[in-house]
Amino acid sequence: MKDKIVHILKQYWGYDRFRPLQKEIILSVLDGKDTLTLLPTGGGKSICFQVPALALGGLCVVVSPLIALMKDQVENLKKRKIKAVALYSGMSKREIELIINNCLFDPEYRFLYLSPERLKTDLFRVNLPKMPVSMIAVDEAHCISQWGYDFRPPYLEIAEIRKFFPKVPVLALTATATPEVVKDIQQKLLFRQENLFQKSFKRDNLTYYVVKEEDKYGRMLRIMQQYPGTGIVYVRNRRKTKEIADFLKQNNISSDYYHAGLESSVRDRKQHEWMQGKIRVIVSNNAFGMGIDKPDVRFVIHLDIPDTLEAYFQEAGRGGRDEQAAVAVMLFDDNDVLELKQNFELSFPPIQTIRRIYHDLCTHYAIAMGAGEGLSFPFDLEELSKEFNIKAIELYNVMGFLEKTGIVFLSEEFNKPSMLHFRIAGNEFENFQTSHSKYEEFTKMLLRSYSGLFTGYVKINEKEIAKRSGIGEQEVKQQLEQLQKMQIVEYHPCIRLPHIIFLQNRIKEEYLYFEEAVYLTRKKVAKERLKAVLRFVNGHEVCRSQMLLTYFGETKSAACEQCDVCLKMHKLNLFNKEFETIELAIKNGMKEKKEMKDLAFDLSKQFQEEKVMMVMRWLLDQDKL
16 A cells, blocks of 8 residues: 555655655555544644545545635646546535536546535535545634634534544544644534644754834845845735835835735736745735645744634644754734734624624525525625624624624625536537537637536636637626526626625524624633733743743743844843853742742842843743742
8 A cells, every 4th residue: 555655656746755744644545544633734634634545435425614725636636637626605506516426426526625515515414425435524623622822613513524434534634733732622523532743843954033123114025135035025905015015026026915805817917927036025814825735835924813823833844844944024013913903802793792683694685484595695894894884894803703603604605606517418519519500600610729628617717708709707707607598508707795694594683693602702712812922022031932832832942043032132141151050040049939020130140130130031921930
């Protein structure tokens, strides 16, 4: 089997050897064991389920909450001549039925990607047991844990489908998980026994700096001058992405901006130009980077404080994947800290507000009581916030909580491309062309331009079709709509707004399930994550790398000796024998049950007071006192 997986790796990916831990993880899955994989960003998680799936044969079901990442992986597999499809909220019933039929009856389909919400639908549940499932992969597995930073209740449905495939191994994957989350993932997924493969989060080539700075733009320019090469700048909102990209251009730095609100073709172009080195710096919110494997990123700059250390670690970790030196710099000021705290409060709207907004949504979309399951509507955040008399940020956070109940889903498909599928084929299609000569040339042109139209839904571009057919874009759309009315094709025009999908029939808002204890637990967990971020930002005594590693359960790592904290401690000569001497003196003093302030005063007669206080704070942060 070892030879087989190496052959698969070479055949489809062109690699001669696996990265550290990949082979061990793959062999664990092939041995039929439930396996949890904890690999940092850029550690090659997708290979860990794609290779064993091909070795096992049959169909691999991949559960992922990230639609954009699902699409990217499906496209990448198709480029390697591996059949793969994706199911996610917002697709039409016809699209879903076609994909399910392909997985049921075409043995060449090897991967079925699903959003967790799909697991709950009757159509999927009825057909799943008939599928030749050989393994189940759960990406972003921290989403299943109530202690995780992105808990998604539909993930709990994964354990329910295991009963259909009792002998099929589950491979859970995540890039960030605390020890609590690691344990919880395995329990929630009903692992037959605990089985964790974890690569250290330590990145020796990546240096972390956290700098309090009033002139963040000026400091950003100096960083880019100091570190040649390509980079990423992360900010919190979309407006600032363009603002900062324009500022960089004015200062002769090749840059562009990226966010989920751009048309998919525009996003693809910007991403491609950055990947190819035509653009030096990409400025983005957190929409950028998922599934991107650009090895030579030399700097990652955060101009806003991320909400969680998990998010920061993933984003910073996009630097230096080629194992060459890179820096992750967070620039902040007092307003950023205040904004972070305010965002936390806004992210937990009162339960009564959540219930009211659910009622307003149902009224706005004319959803009758006891109806609505599966219905999808455009969702304009700004317009609805005005109509419901609520701030846009509050409405966004309310939607997050409604999603957590599993009653609605807000699709991030801001620009879903147009899709086309031919419903008839063979003699039936030839008869149609003969009897409807008006459409013969147009349908032939479509078939010449796009392959796979008879077997599935294919992305199309109406502008390109208009050029090739010599008619106007509007006429192209009219002809496609007419062919749909005649039941010759299924045509779904481009969607330019997010969509809200009602996953369950409407209920009275007072019955909307919100257990106060669960609500308060989620808030408590989020508050602890906020405190961890603030400790990281304000920490001046503990190595940045050690702080991050301790948060993720690695408590015995050595200081990096190159972050801003370590450099400061070097200046104070604390990376030498004196540190150990002060540490021993403090511990001996604590044995005598002296008060900390009294002990600090006594030791300041023997050592420099700032050094004593720094060592004390370091010992407290490391739970050594």
